[in-house]
Amino acid sequence: MKFAIEVKGLRKTFVSGWLRKREKTALKDLDLSVPQGALWGILGQNGAGKTTLLSVLSNLLTPEQGEVRVLGKNMPAHARKICRRINLCSGHANFLWSLTVRENLDYYAMLYGLSGRRRQQQIEHLIELFDLAEFVRVRFDELSTGTKQKLSLAKALINEPELLFLDEPTVGLDPDVARRIREYIQRLHDDKGTTILLTTHNMKEAETLCQQVAFLKDGTIKACGRPQELKRELRLGDTILVSFQGSLPVSTVSLLQNIRGVYGLQARNSSCTILVDDHKERLPQVLDVFVSNKIFINDIRIQESNLEDVFITFARGDH
Amino acid sequence: MSLSLLHEEITKTRAFVFKNWIMARRNVFTLLEILFWPSVAFLSVGLLAEFVALEQKMKGFILVGVVSMGALQVCQLDVAYALLYDVWSKAVKHAFIVPVGIRHLIFGSLIVGIIRGGIVFFLLVGASYWIFAFDFTVPGIGPLCLFLFGLFLNAAMVGCLVCILVLTFGNRAEVAAWSLVSLMLLICGIYYPVTILPRWAGTVAELVPLTYFLEYFRHFYGFQPTFTHVLARGYTLVITYLLLEFYLMKVALRRAKKTGLLLKLSE
Numbered sequence: 001m002k003f004a005i006e007v008k009g010l011r012k013t014f015v016s017g018w019l020r021k022r023e024k025t026a027l028k029d030l031d032l033s034v035p036q037g038a039l040w041g042i043l044g045q046n047g048a049g050k051t052t053l054l055s056v057l058s059n060l061l062t063p064e065q066g067e068v069r070v071l072g073k074n075m076p077a078h079a080r081k082i083c084r085r086i087n088l089c090s091g092h093a094n095f096l097w098s099l100t101v102r103e104n105l106d107y108y109a110m111l112y113g114l115s116g117r118r119r120q121q122q123i124e125h126l127i128e129l130f131d132l133a134e135f136v137r138v139r140f141d142e143l144s145t146g147t148k149q150k151l152s153l154a155k156a157l158i159n160e161p162e163l164l165f166l167d168e169p170t171v172g173l174d175p176d177v178a179r180r181i182r183e184y185i186q187r188l189h190d191d192k193g194t195t196i197l198l199t200t201h202n203m204k205e206a207e208t209l210c211q212q213v214a215f216l217k218d219g220t221i222k223a224c225g226r227p228q229e230l231k232r233e234l235r236l237g238d239t240i241l242v243s244f245q246g247s248l249p250v251s252t253v254s255l256l257q258n259i260r261g262v263y264g265l266q267a268r269n270s271s272c273t274i275l276v277d278d279h280k281e282r283l284p285q286v287l288d289v290f291v292s293n294k295i296f297i298n299d300i301r302i303q304e305s306n307l308e309d310v311f312i313t314f315a316r317g318d319h
Numbered sequence: 320m321s322l323s324l325l326h327e328e329i330t331k332t333r334a335f336v337f338k339n340w341i342m343a344r345r346n347v348f349t350l351l352e353i354l355f356w357p358s359v360a361f362l363s364v365g366l367l368a369e370f371v372a373l374e375q376k377m378k379g380f381i382l383v384g385v386v387s388m389g390a391l392q393v394c395q396l397d398v399a400y401a402l403l404y405d406v407w408s409k410a411v412k413h414a415f416i417v418p419v420g421i422r423h424l425i426f427g428s429l430i431v432g433i434i435r436g437g438i439v440f441f442l443l444v445g446a447s448y449w450i451f452a453f454d455f456t457v458p459g460i461g462p463l464c465l466f467l468f469g470l471f472l473n474a475a476m477v478g479c480l481v482c483i484l485v486l487t488f489g490n491r492a493e494v495a496a497w498s499l500v501s502l503m504l505l506i507c508g509i510y511y512p513v514t515i516l517p518r519w520a521g522t523v524a525e526l527v528p529l530t531y532f533l534e535y536f537r538h539f540y541g542f543q544p545t546f547t548h549v550l551a552r553g554y555t556l557v558i559t560y561l562l563l564e565f566y567l568m569k570v571a572l573r574r575a576k577k578t579g580l581l582l583k584l585s586e
Contacts, residue, residue, distance in 0.1 A: 014579050055582055060412050062576045076576075083418040094409040094585070096338060098345040103337075110334030111417040113327035139345075140408075155413070 003069070004163050004195040005034040005057060010066035012052055012219075026052040028219040030066070036162075039189045039196045041206040043307075044216035045315050050199040053216070054165045057197070058088050071163055084112065087161040091171035093152035097141040101132055101151055104140060105158060112159040126154040130184065146177035153184060164188070166198035170205060178202075182209060203307040213307070215314045222314050228278065230310045237263050238279035239303040240286055243271040245296040252293045259285050270298075279304065331419050335427020339397055342404050343431065352396060357389030357439045358446075364510070365451050379453050379540050384509035386443040386455070387533060390467075391474045392500045394429070394436030398478020399496040401428035402485055406493065411584040421568050424482075429475050436471060458539035465550060469532040472557045476528070477503070479564040486571035489580055508533055514545055528557035 010030040016022050026049045034040050042050045055061040057070055059079045068075040070082045095104045105126060109119045127133055130150040135143060143151065149169065156164060166185065170178035182205060188194050200206050206213050207227050214224040223230055231237060248267045257265050261277040276282035279302050290297055343349040364385045368378045401424045405414040444455040456463065477499050484492035506524045507513070513524040524530045525546070531553030534544040546552060575581040 051582075055412075058416050060416060060576060060581055061579060062573070064577075080418050083416060086416075088412070088416050090412070095413065096342065096404060096408045096410060098342050099338070103341055107334055107338050108413070108417070110330050110337060111414075111419050113330050113418075115326060115330040 002036045002072075003033050004036045004038070004071055005032060005197065006067075006069040007032040007053075007057075008067045010053075010056065010068060011064050012049075012056060012061060013064055026219055027056070027063075030220055032214060032221060032224070034195065034197060036195055037193045039185075039209060039211050040198075041210035041213040042197065042199045042216055043201075043203070043206055043213050043311055044199075048216040049219045050216055051167055052219075054088065054167050054197065054199060058086060058165050059083060060088075084159065085161060086163045086165070087156040087159055088165045088167065089152045089156035089169055090166075091149070091168035093148040095140045095148075095151065095155070098139060100135075100137050100139055101143070101147075102127070102136040104151060105154060108155050109158050114158070122158060122160075126157060129157075130154045146173055149173055149177070149181060153181065157188070160192075161194065163195045163197070166196060168199055168201065170200070170202060178205075185209060203311055207307045215311070217314060227307050227310070230307075231305055232277050236305040236309050236313065237275050237277045238282075238305055240274045240276060240279055240283060241271065241299075241301040241303070242274065242286070242290065242297060243299045244290065245270065245298060248272055248295070249293070252289060252295065255289045255293070256286060259289070262286075328423070331423040332427040332430075334419070335401055335424055336430050338404065339400055339428050339431035342400065343397070343435065349435075352393055353435055353439055354442075357393065357443060360389060361385050361443050361446060362450075365447075369451070375453070376541060378451060380512075380537060380542060381510055382447050382451060382453050383455075383537055383540070384533065386440060386447060387470055387529075387536075388500070388504060388509050389443055390436040390440035391470055391477070391503075391529070393439045394432035394471050394474035395477040395481070395500060396496060397432030397435055398425060398428045398475050399481035399485075399493075401425070401478075402482045403493055403496065406485060406490060406584050409585050411581060413585075415572070415581060421565055421572070425475060425479060425565070428478070429471065432474055432478065433471050436474060437467070440467065440470075458536065462536070462539060466532055466536045469528070469535075469550070469553050469557065472554075472561065473529045473532065476557055476560050476564065479561065479568060483564060483568050483571045485584075486568065486575045486580070489583060503527060503529055506530075512542070512545065526556070528553045528560065531556070 008031055010027050011025070012027040013023050013025045030053065042053060044050050052061065056063050056068060057075070059076055059082065062076055071085055073082050075082055096107065099107060102123065105123045106119070109123060114122060127136060130153060132147070132150060132154060135147055140148065140151070153169065169185065170181050173181065185196065185198070186209060189196055198209070212224065212226055213230070215222045223233065225233065247269060253265060253267055256262060256274060259282060261282050263275040263277065265275070266273045274286060283302070364381055368381050373381070405411045447453040447455060480499060481496045484495045506520060507527050507529040508524065513521055513530055516524060531546065531549040534546065535549045535553060538544050
């Protein structure tokens with residue numbers, strides 16, 4: 001498997017103060033391998049080290065220790081070559097305030113060495129892709145937050161990067177704009193096969209967009225995997241609430257507990273709560289037990305655990 | 320260097336010309352930088368010279384200083400702006416994630432600096448002739464060009480130093496963009512010959528290339544230079560400093576990436 005990002009033993013400490021030096025280790029012996037063409041998410045609380053990690057990967061910070069390989073090349077030794085093939089979009093977009101949307105795109109395109117017709121075609125394509133046509137002559141400081149963020153994404157695609165870092169791309173946006181930005185990201189990944197590494201605090205966003213997520217806490221990756229796998233790993237699972245007529249015989253309780261993927265069961269008078277790994281897989285099996293034991297079901301409710309539960313579990317250090 | 324590589328180099332340099340030019344065009348304060356401050360300095364010093372009834376030769380000495388200073392100040396600001404515009408926009412990280420070198424940043428912004436500094440210089444040269452009857456073209460086109468080019472290289476040197484200081488100390492060093500030139504005013508013999516300076520200050524003046532360029536230009540008006548081979552010394556020093564600054568800027572950038580200052584400048 002080819003990896004777009006390979007990080008081994010990455011460590012980054014910030015030192016502040018002139019007389020009394022204070023040290024803060026942002027990343028501790030971090031290992032991460034992101035396959036080419038993947039769309040992965042980095043999750044973690046504020047100050048977990050997400051932005052620091054993206055900054056090291058995009059040559060805005062130099063690592064103190066460890067090996068960083070981006071697109072098969074060592075960073076920062078081959079930074080110039082790597083920088084041609086990567087780009088970054090961050091939340092709270094900031095660009096040159098006096099330049100219009102088109103001028104900002106022109107400026108960044110020139111910085112990547114794009115010239116002539118190729119530059120114009122690329123800018124036109126991005127303006128169309130992000131619905132920026134009506135804002136091309138508007139100065140950056142006169143744009144709405146949503147349009148600034150669209151410009152930020154457009155700028156991040158100006159060099160058609162093979163690897164894109166998105167640092168909280170939908171932070172502070174209204175739900176409609178955020179949804180559209182997520183659609184752009186998904187389309188970009190699906191159509192061009194761009195490797196994307198994004199950080200977010202929005203668990204739903206991570207769950208919908210990311211194939212895999214890595215949880216960063218205190219500068220290290222605590223867990224990495226598909227959202228479903230992580231839920232399973234933490235035994236968070238889904239909850240099936242069944243209400244029925246009569247009470248549950250001990251033999252039925254035992255049959256339900258013996259189903260593979262059932263983590264726990266609590267039975268009361270005429271209802272029970274069953275914690276399962278995945279409700280989609282376990283519900284038919286649970287229903288089978290009820291039907292075969294001739295227990296009449298009044299109502300079934302399902303409570304899905306989500307990535308937010310996983311996040312909270314990791315953040316609290318319960319795992 | 321292949322043709323496509325050369326084309327890419329030019330495009331990247333053009334990016335900084337484009338940025339500085341538009342930012343300057345849209346900012347009313349940059350217009351004041353060209354017209355207001357240099358004119359105020361020029362007129363107040365020129366009128367003072369009239370008031371104290373300086374002879375034409377001495378008046379010329381001072382006008383050469385004040386006109387050079389105005390052009391240098393505007394030109395060096397543009398070089399410093401190449402970084403400061405990004406700092407003020409909080410867009411530093413976008414400027415340093417791109418595959419450009421320090422040379423693109425300096426040369427690109429210097430081109431705009433030369434245009435703006437050139438406008439200041441020629442406006443004040445015209446004003447010197449019409450208001451104070453002092454002719455800047457006496458030395459001839461060749462020496463004037465050599466002097467101007469040296470002046471702009473000095474501006475690049477000061478602008479680079481501002482960028483190095485900002486990359487080392489952060490936003491608080493941006494004040495250097497306006498104060499470094501004032502220090503030069505004190506040391507390099509803008510209003511007086513360096514011979515009247517205390518010994519230690521004279522030694523410092525010898526280390527600043529602008530001193531030699533001013534002496535070079537003034538010698539066409541009958542002022543005997545304090546040093547020999549002033550033009551060669553001036554160019555040697557300014558080119559040496561520029562090369563040293565290119566290296567120091569790389570070091571400062573590397574350090575800013577190590578300490579996290581580069582990210583802080585974007586916050």
